[in-house]
Amino acid sequence: MEDVSVQAEVIRIEPSTYDESRTYDQYVFLKFSNDVVIDVFDFLMLTDQTMLGKTVSVTLQLFLSHIELLSGEMYEVSPNPDIYRHPTSGDHCFSGRITAIDTPHKSIALDVGVGEVLVDPLLVTKWDYPPGSFIRACPARVDLFEIKILEEIG
Amino acid sequence: MIDTDDDGWIVGKDGEPTDAGTHDYSAGRAAAELVLGFTLGAYAEENHDNVYYLIGSSLSGIALFGDIRDAGVYISQGDKQMALVCLIGLVPTGGDGAKFMTKFGKGLAGHSAESAAKISSDLEYRCLAVGAIRESGTSEVEKVALLDELFLGLGTRVVRAGDGVTADDVLDLVGDETKKLTPTKTMRVTKRDAITIWLEEGTDVGGWRHIFNRHIKDYSDVSDKGNQFAAAFDPTGTNYRDAESIQNLIFDCIKQGTEDSNAPGHYYLRVTSEKAVRVVVGGNGFIETAHPMDVNKVPIPI
Numbered sequence: 001m002e003d004v005s006v007q008a009e010v011i012r013i014e015p016s017t018y019d020e021s022r023t024y025d026q027y028v029f030l031k032f033s034n035d036v037v038i039d040v041f042d043f044l045m046l047t048d049q050t051m052l053g054k055t056v057s058v059t060l061q062l063f064l065s066h067i068e069l070l071s072g073e074m075y076e077v078s079p080n081p082d083i084y085r086h087p088t089s090g091d092h093c094f095s096g097r098i099t100a101i102d103t104p105h106k107s108i109a110l111d112v113g114v115g116e117v118l119v120d121p122l123l124v125t126k127w128d129y130p131p132g133s134f135i136r137a138c139p140a141r142v143d144l145f146e147i148k149i150l151e152e153i154g
Numbered sequence: 155m156i157d158t159d160d161d162g163w164i165v166g167k168d169g170e171p172t173d174a175g176t177h178d179y180s181a182g183r184a185a186a187e188l189v190l191g192f193t194l195g196a197y198a199e200e201n202h203d204n205v206y207y208l209i210g211s212s213l214s215g216i217a218l219f220g221d222i223r224d225a226g227v228y229i230s231q232g233d234k235q236m237a238l239v240c241l242i243g244l245v246p247t248g249g250d251g252a253k254f255m256t257k258f259g260k261g262l263a264g265h266s267a268e269s270a271a272k273i274s275s276d277l278e279y280r281c282l283a284v285g286a287i288r289e290s291g292t293s294e295v296e297k298v299a300l301l302d303e304l305f306l307g308l309g310t311r312v313v314r315a316g317d318g319v320t321a322d323d324v325l326d327l328v329g330d331e332t333k334k335l336t337p338t339k340t341m342r343v344t345k346r347d348a349i350t351i352w353l354e355e356g357t358d359v360g361g362w363r364h365i366f367n368r369h370i371k372d373y374s375d376v377s378d379k380g381n382q383f384a385a386a387f388d389p390t391g392t393n394y395r396d397a398e399s400i401q402n403l404i405f406d407c408i409k410q411g412t413e414d415s416n417a418p419g420h421y422y423l424r425v426t427s428e429k430a431v432r433v434v435v436g437g438n439g440f441i442e443t444a445h446p447m448d449v450n451k452v453p454i455p456i
Contacts, residue, residue, distance in 0.1 A: 016364075017443040019360055024436075066377060106428065145451055
């Protein structure tokens with residue numbers, strides 16, 4: 001499953017684990033083309049302040065996801081509704097159509113309308129989600145694995 | 155010899171941070187607290203919540219007033235390093251050493267947990283306590299007991315946890331002036347490649363509290379919103395449902411995992427065929443964070 005990605009604008013970067021001398025991982029707030037904003041976990045420290053305001057292509061993995069089958073078509077990214085919470089990149093939910101399944105790695109490519117994300121399923125023992133079916137995935141974290149700058153806004 | 159941050163300590167002297175907020179007491183007040191502690195002793199201890207008063211109080215009846223006054227002069231002049239050398243020189247040996255350690259430990263235990271944590275993290279307290287234990291020349295078992303007494307159970311917590319460290323390793327760590335640590339909140343200690351690595355209760359941004367808040371939240375909630383360790387490594391079983399088993403995994407990763415040579419302090423250990431644990435250790439040996447991840451996303455071969 002090559003090039004599973006979604007486009008977004010980098011709007012904020014917030015350190016997660018840090019001390020006086022260094023930041024070890026961070027949360028990056030991304031705004032998708034439908035204006036939905038979510039925070040994602042950047043433990044590889046792929047983003048930096050120079051990317052703020054820029055449009056990027058990112059590979060996101062929905063880590064340890066609970067999955068449910070949807071009865072009809074739905075494309076949606078639902079951010080965690082608690083605006084007062086600490087960023088943990090959790091409690092966001094993604095609905096969309098399965099475009100591919102990588103069985104050896106038990107990974108799913110999911111088209112959520114604004115692009116594609118990778119889904120790492122949690123507690124899924126029966127693989128009755130063929131490509132084309134619509135699912136809702138709620139991950140423990142959204143991990144950032146790759147980022148490419150596309151263009152500068154403004 | 156300039157005190158640019160106006161905290162009473164000379165900027166540029168060893169151990170002097172530029173952030174004035176790191177000192178609760180000005181140099182003049184600290185010296186006064188030392189002498190007051192020596193003079194008033196335990197009588198007024200509850201109103202003096204600081205390491206200088208505790209040192210003075212613990213040395214009361216053991217050291218000479220003139221020696222205390224000399225240490226106080228260095229403190230009042232903002233010369234933290236000389237003050238520390240002077241105070242360490244006052245640590246008694248023999249029977250007086252035992253008396254000092256008893257008073258020092260009991261004085262610490264009399265404070266609230268948070269206040270004791272702050273005092274135990276002060277370099278003055280750490281160096282005097284470590285110096286006293288070393289001077290006592292006791293056996294491993296007795297050193298563990300003294301670490302317990304002077305740092306609220308530290309010896310039992312970290313030496314007897316079976317992570318491969320001795321009481322002397324812990325004394326080296328606690329007495330290391332270059333390391334910022336809180337002994338009463340230190341949970342586990344181990345060594346890898348001669349580097350001492352430790353886990354502290356920590357804060358929201360690093361240490362066990364950070365790991366819990368960001369990657370566990372609730373031990374029994376094996377779901378997308380809860381315990382990521384249990385969900386990643388044993389979703390249908392019973393492992394990784396408590397602090398001890400998750401901390402064991404973190405320490406297994408440090409001891410047996412693979413370090414990323416491009417990112418020193420980043421350790422990875424494969425736990426299942428598909429999932430690995432990542433542990434990040436700061437340059438000083440403090441465990442910053444740990445969390446599960448996909449094996450195929452680990453940046454190095456494991």
